[in-house]
Amino acid sequence: MSPCSTALSPQPVSPSPDAFRDLAQRGNVVPVYAQLAADFETPLSAYMKISGNGEAFLFESAEITGDNGRYSILGSNPRATIKANGQEITYSDRAETRTWTAERDVLAELERLMDKYQPVTHGNAPPFYGGAVGYLAYDSVRQFEPTIKKPAKDELGLPDALFVIADTLLIFDHRLHRLIVVANAFVDEFESPETAYTDATQRIEALIDQLDEPLHIPPLNGLAEFDTPEAASNTTQEEYEAMVLKAKEYIAAGDAFQIVPSQRFEVDFSGSSVDLYRALRHVNPSPYMFIMELD
Template identity: 45%
Template sequence: MTPLKPSLDDFRQLRETGANLIPVWTELAADYETPVSAFQKLNDGGPCFLLESAESSEQIGRYSFLGAGERIEIRANGREISIRENGGDFVTRPLADDCRDPLAEVEKIMARFRPAKVEGLPIFTGGAVGYLAYDMVRFFEPTVPAAPPDTLGLPDMVFLITDTLVIFDHRFRKLQVVANVFAEDDVSDEAGYAAAREKIDAIVAKLAAPLSVAPFSLMTEPPEEAPKSN
């Protein structure tokens, strides 16, 4: 059985502090795994992310974060917002007249969560990860001219909140597999803890599987193309 932190008793105590989002995790050696190889193993075609960090152009950051197991996905096109929860269908509606911009919707959703403070994990153990397109600037700088015609068909904003996270600690060559338990899901302590264990075990099993990927050559020169003016 995979050892977990916190223990079930400590988990119960954390729920009594008023926190409604409690991380449960295990730790593994990362000597034979990289963030990219782990991402390949965990990417099943659903929403996921890989966040890398760098302190300078020549020094890698301490942590890498991989998120999978979608809880909430938030998208926006102009003043139209689409939200999907727990793998359901997107619910699309216009922003309320008094809503200043789509980020306000993200703030409302994030206000649901009161994460527990625990030792042994980095400051980021889950949250909204995504992007804002350049066209979003018009919500914050109204003087910017109207956007050109949309030729890509991509959302102006996408944010993903995941239930599970894999954290690479490059300093200590270890990884932490985290499953966040949301107390508002109306389950008992035992059921929430057991569900977290099941998610962690599933990720550990995927990480233990072999990965066969052909090496990517860095010696191939890209084709030269004539420069084009804007």
């Protein structure tokens, strides 16, 4: 194992207290941020340092020149989660958990929950500095296209959709080689703009302190020193061949022009999800990669 730590010296926090007071009159969510040099820290090392605080995510980009793709975004310990199983919606935050049956699809419910936030942008804040992060499972298509039949049984027991509301983030700007530490101030939740600003700056300082801690990184080649487990498919060879023949019939009849038959493979894995992500990005790097540990 090798320790990795950095001495981080941020630039002054933006906006200033006076500017924040003015911005707080225009909305109820104001991003407060500090910028640091990102020459010794990487998105993955930063993720490994902060991901112990509840749910966490990393959207990693290898782009440098694009306007949006130049950023890698990560966060942990979100302020709330929204989970959907069919029409059943569960909302959890740091104060409560409640469940209800929705009359609309999950995205409409998410939009309704997000309506209370009125963000105010300023200065050089990145394009995304907080909000809903998560996934829609394939099966959630039934909420938007009711004619698609529901499977006979739920084989995985995973939510149809799961989103977290991220309020404190690390954003790597690969073009400028900068790390932006963002803490969104929720003005309505505090007695005054001053206390909201103080809370945001304290969260920034706490996150920088986490980044300054040494990180003990296990060697990557040690991850491959195990017997390759046998993969199990959810579809037999005969079932898969039948799907292909059926797909060809639909295409020949003009009902579809492209169909992608699929099957799921499963293997037992005793390592951590971060170790698996490290191995995948090493053997099969991509311009865009992600890991979400949400539940």
